[in-house]
Amino acid sequence: MSEPRSRDHDEFLAAARAAVAGSTGADALDALGWWDLLGMLDDPDARAATFALFRAHGRELGDTPALGALAAAPYFATDDGTRTVMAFSRPATGGGFAHTLLGTPVTERILVDTGAAAPVLVEAAEVTLTPVAVPGRLTIHAVTVAEGAGIPVTPADGLEAARARSAFLARVAAAYEILGAAEGAFALAIDHANGRVQFGQPIGTFQAVRHLLAWAVTDTRAVESVTDVARDLDVAAPPRFDEIVKALAGRNGRRACERSLQVLGAIGFTAELDHHHFHSRVLALDAVAGTSAELATALGAWVRAERPDPRIAPAVLSA
Amino acid sequence: MSKMPDPTLVADVGAYAAAVDGWCATRPPALAAAVRPIPDYATRVEVMSDLLGALFDAGWSRYGWPETLGGLGGSILHRGAMWQTLAAHGVASMAVFEHLEVLLPTLAALGPTDFVADALPAFLSGRERWAQGFSEPDAGSDLAALRTRAVLDGDAYRITGRKIWTSWAKYGTWCLVLARTGTTESRHRGLTAFVVDLRHPGVEVRAIEQANGTDELAEVTFDDVPVPATRIVGDLDGGWKVAMHILSHERGTYAWFRQCFMYRDLIGHVADGPAVSDRAVGDALCDIAAVAATSGEGLRLHASGATLGPRATITKLLLCEAERSIQDAVLAGNADLALAPLDDTTALLRQEYLFSRIVTVYGGSQQMQLETIAKQLLELP
Numbered sequence: 001m002s003e004p005r006s007r008d009h010d011e012f013l014a015a016a017r018a019a020v021a022g023s024t025g026a027d028a029l030d031a032l033g034w035w036d037l038l039g040m041l042d043d044p045d046a047r048a049a050t051f052a053l054f055r056a057h058g059r060e061l062g063d064t065p066a067l068g069a070l071a072a073a074p075y076f077a078t079d080d081g082t083r084t085v086m087a088f089s090r091p092a093t094g095g096g097f098a099h100t101l102l103g104t105p106v107t108e109r110i111l112v113d114t115g116a117a118a119p120v121l122v123e124a125a126e127v128t129l130t131p132v133a134v135p136g137r138l139t140i141h142a143v144t145v146a147e148g149a150g151i152p153v154t155p156a157d158g159l160e161a162a163r164a165r166s167a168f169l170a171r172v173a174a175a176y177e178i179l180g181a182a183e184g185a186f187a188l189a190i191d192h193a194n195g196r197v198q199f200g201q202p203i204g205t206f207q208a209v210r211h212l213l214a215w216a217v218t219d220t221r222a223v224e225s226v227t228d229v230a231r232d233l234d235v236a237a238p239p240r241f242d243e244i245v246k247a248l249a250g251r252n253g254r255r256a257c258e259r260s261l262q263v264l265g266a267i268g269f270t271a272e273l274d275h276h277h278f279h280s281r282v283l284a285l286d287a288v289a290g291t292s293a294e295l296a297t298a299l300g301a302w303v304r305a306e307r308p309d310p311r312i313a314p315a316v317l318s319a
Numbered sequence: 320m321s322k323m324p325d326p327t328l329v330a331d332v333g334a335y336a337a338a339v340d341g342w343c344a345t346r347p348p349a350l351a352a353a354v355r356p357i358p359d360y361a362t363r364v365e366v367m368s369d370l371l372g373a374l375f376d377a378g379w380s381r382y383g384w385p386e387t388l389g390g391l392g393g394s395i396l397h398r399g400a401m402w403q404t405l406a407a408h409g410v411a412s413m414a415v416f417e418h419l420e421v422l423l424p425t426l427a428a429l430g431p432t433d434f435v436a437d438a439l440p441a442f443l444s445g446r447e448r449w450a451q452g453f454s455e456p457d458a459g460s461d462l463a464a465l466r467t468r469a470v471l472d473g474d475a476y477r478i479t480g481r482k483i484w485t486s487w488a489k490y491g492t493w494c495l496v497l498a499r500t501g502t503t504e505s506r507h508r509g510l511t512a513f514v515v516d517l518r519h520p521g522v523e524v525r526a527i528e529q530a531n532g533t534d535e536l537a538e539v540t541f542d543d544v545p546v547p548a549t550r551i552v553g554d555l556d557g558g559w560k561v562a563m564h565i566l567s568h569e570r571g572t573y574a575w576f577r578q579c580f581m582y583r584d585l586i587g588h589v590a591d592g593p594a595v596s597d598r599a600v601g602d603a604l605c606d607i608a609a610v611a612a613t614s615g616e617g618l619r620l621h622a623s624g625a626t627l628g629p630r631a632t633i634t635k636l637l638l639c640e641a642e643r644s645i646q647d648a649v650l651a652g653n654a655d656l657a658l659a660p661l662d663d664t665t666a667l668l669r670q671e672y673l674f675s676r677i678v679t680v681y682g683g684s685q686q687m688q689l690e691t692i693a694k695q696l697l698e699l700p
Contacts, residue, residue: 193699202700207686210693217692218636222609229612241608248605293598300600307586309407310604311579314399315333317615 008045012052020053020062025104026083028064029053035083038073041169044232051231054173058180058285061137061277065103067288070173072111074165075119077156084121086111086166087143088288099143102288105129111153112145113163120150135271136280168230170289171242175227175249178285182220182256185278188268189213189260209263216259219252229312238310240302243295250292253282322378324391329382335393336400339379343408349373354409358666360533364448364490367414371445374401380443388427389440394622395424399575399615406579411667413576415487415535418442418449420576422495424621425564426514429553434514438493450491450517452482452539453562459484460687462497462562463507467541469498475545476500478515481538486681488537489526491517495565496541497558510558514550515541531673564626569682571631572621574638575614581607584645588668592652599648606641613637629695632688639679646675 019031029035034053040046053066068085076084087099087110097114110127113119126149129141155162193204193213203209230237230245257279261268268275286292302308328335343350353370357363374380383397384390398420402413413419423442426435441447458465467480478498488494494515501509517524521544526534553561585603589595613634617627627634649672650656656669679685693699 190697190699204693204699207690210697210699211686211689213697213699214689214692215636217697218633221613221630221633222637225612225616226608229615244605244608247601248609251602251605252609296601296605297596297598298601299604300597300602303585303600303604304597309582310608311403311407311582312608312611312615313333313336314396314403314575314615314618315331315336317396317399317619 009048009052012049013055016049016053016056017060020056020064021060024063026064026106028062029066034066035069038070041073044234047234048231051173051176054176055180058177058182058278058281059184061181061184061274061281063104063137063139065101065106067102067170067173067177071166071170071289074162074169075111075113075153075155082109084109084111086113088170089114090287099145100132100288101129101141101143102138102284104139105141110143112143112150113166115163119153119159121153122150126150134280134284135276136284137277138281138284140284167289168242171246172227172230174285174288175223175230175245178249178253178282179220179223179227181278181281181285182223182253185257185260185275185282186213186216186220188273188275188278189216189263192264192267203263212259212263216256219256219259223249223252233316236316238312239308240299240310243290243299244310246290247292247295247299250282250286251296253286254292257282322381322391324382324386329392332393332396332400335382335397336404339401339404340407342377342379343404347373350405350408350410354411356411356663356667358532358663358670360535364415367416368445368448370410371416371443375440375444381440384427384439384443387432388436389443395572395618396622399618402576403579406583409583410580411583412580415448415490416445417573417576418451418487420573421569422449422451422565424568424572425561426495426552429561429564430514431549431551434550438514441492447492448487448490450485450488450494450537450539451565452485452488452494452496452515454484455481456483460684463510463559465497465499465510466503467496467498469500469511469513469546471548472545475547476513478513478541478544478546481540483538485537485539487535488517488524488539489534493517494539495552497562500556505556507559509556510562511555512552512558512561513546514552515544515546519544530677531670533670566682567626567628567631570635570688571617571627572614574610574634575618577638578607578610578614578641581610581641581645584649584671589645589648589652592648595648595652599644599651603641603644603648606637606644609637610634610641629691632683632691635682635688636685639685642675642678646672
């Protein structure tokens with residue numbers, strides 16, 4: 001990427017971090033004018049700014065409903081000013097589907113699409129929200145939708161196109177949030193390596209610790225790089241690239257947190273340090289829109305069945 | 320050499336890739352020969368040299384190199400597209416021509432123009448090949464401790480010393496030699512890069528048979544070998560900068576060229592393995608994507624005139640991870656490579672599997688790469 005573009009991305013990220021760190025819920029999104037960006041995702045800069053929010057979200061442990069809002073956007077042709085967020089659905093242990101709402105709920109309408117039936121739009125009054133208490137500083141609610149509630153949604157570009165676009169956006173955004181959270185855990189480990197003295201010297205002088213940290217930054221750089229490619233190529237990305245991005249992000253995000261935890265030692269496994277928040281944030285995001293295990297397995301089956309050509313062409317890199 | 324560049328192909332990498340693809344689709348004999356599995360390394364070198372000759376005659380390999388040096392213009396993105404297309408048409412590796420993307424970018428950027436203008440077309444066309452003479456018996460990871468000396472004698476330097484793990488020296492015409500022109504105490508500040516003619520009297524090449532059966536590496540002895548001062552690459556005592564430029568490519572952008580062939584291995588040899596899980600195949604696909612994305616960023620940076628610098632080490636670590644995960648799956652699905660590598664395909668799989676266990680050594684051991692990251696990128700104490 002050219003230097004000026006890189007500078008723009010750095011500025012988007014800095015602005016997003018400041019907004020997310022300074023306020024919660026919809027206020028942070030309003031401060032950035034983030035909702036307006038959802039109608040401009042074809043524009044590379046608007047897309048970059050939209051996604052920068054998620055990396056900031058992970059890094060600052062922000063708590064907004066942005067991921068659900070981004071995932072809901074492709075289902076609606078025009079923005080009528082009503083803020084809709086999507087609840088993320090996955091098969092429930094005892095059958096049926098479990099729905100999860102991420103971030104402080106600020107919306108009047110929730111989109112529910114299990115993939116098994118037509119998507120429906122339900123009013124906030126029609127659902128029961130049960131708080132889920134896990135670390136991560138992310139408000140999480142289990143959503144119970146009354147039977148027969150909601151009105152069917154018919155996306156203007158067709159349901160399959162909306163679902164595919166929603167999944168792409170959600171996966172790339174979740175990958176950025178995983179990246180930011182892993183970077184947060186890693187930053188704690190770096191501080192610890194520089195400051196913690198054992199055997200008369202900072203533990204960051206010991207090769208075993210240095211190499212753990214070098215692997216951790218390698219894990220996160222891989223995520224950053226593939227996610228940036230998805231952001232930049234967007235609809236020109238190779239087939240199922242969003243799944244590759246999300247699978248890699250979940251896997252490597254967890255790895256980076258685990259390596260950072262090992263550097264931190266016992267203090268990293270306490271409520272006194274934020275590592276557990278970053279780690280739990282990564283676990284939560286890995287579980288949304290396909291876990292790394294589910295996606296890698298599905299990708300492997302796809303490679304076997306279809307012998308696809310998932311190459312990134314140099315021609316698109318130069319675009 | 321008289322072929323004129325097509326401005327459309329210079330400007331549009333996609334159009335260039337499509338044109339190369341069209342050429343490959345006509346199945347030129349040199350390409351058809353190169354896609355067959357060839358376990359014998361010397362034969363593979365000959366066949367790949369013929370393919371390079373055909374690519375040069377058709378003009379394709381000249382894109383991506385400056386016109387002033389015998390190329391047809393364009394950038395490293397053209398080269399990335401050419402090898403990706405060749406891989407898609409079944410070429411298994413760059414075999415002996417890896418230095419087109421390790422040494423040649425540095426020669427083009429820092430080498431003596433008159434010499435490179437002759438050497439570049441000769442290399443691109445497969446007529447001449449190159450070796451890299453960095454490591455010595457007592458200077459491996461500690462490269463700055465190297466002792467091969469170059470002493471000025473009139474208008475030439477006389478080089479004496481011993482190099483080891485010199486890649487492709489048996490098959491090479493030229494060797495880029497890092498030699499000491501300063502005092503031993505000057506460490507990395509007293510090194511200079513020279514182009515040495517491997518055919519010159521006083522040069523002795525002893526090929527080393529590797530564990531995978533190939534003889535890509537060699538021990539090379541230089542006994543008072545004269546090298547004209549005009550064959551210095553970079554500046555006198557500026558050899559470290561040359562070495563770092565090469566390593567930026569060897570650890571960074573080269574990964575792009577290598578990953579092109581990984582997709583082929585994944586689709587062709589991993590996906591059939593009954594003992595390989597879907598998850599392992601999917602994870603390997605992710606590993607390749609990480610290499611493609613980070614090295615692709617390196618390609619873009621180099622195309623715009625910048626370099627990856629120490630970040631190239633991260634790309635190299637990711638490349639090693641991908642090599643291992645793919646070859647682990649190859650082994651899991653092909654027990655014959657351990658017990659009965661009787662056919663050419665399996666014999667070649669065995670070579671590649673074994674080589675994947677040593678990728679963490681070439682271009683600087685993995686432990687040195689991790690130290691580079693810890694020191695230069697993370698700035699740890």
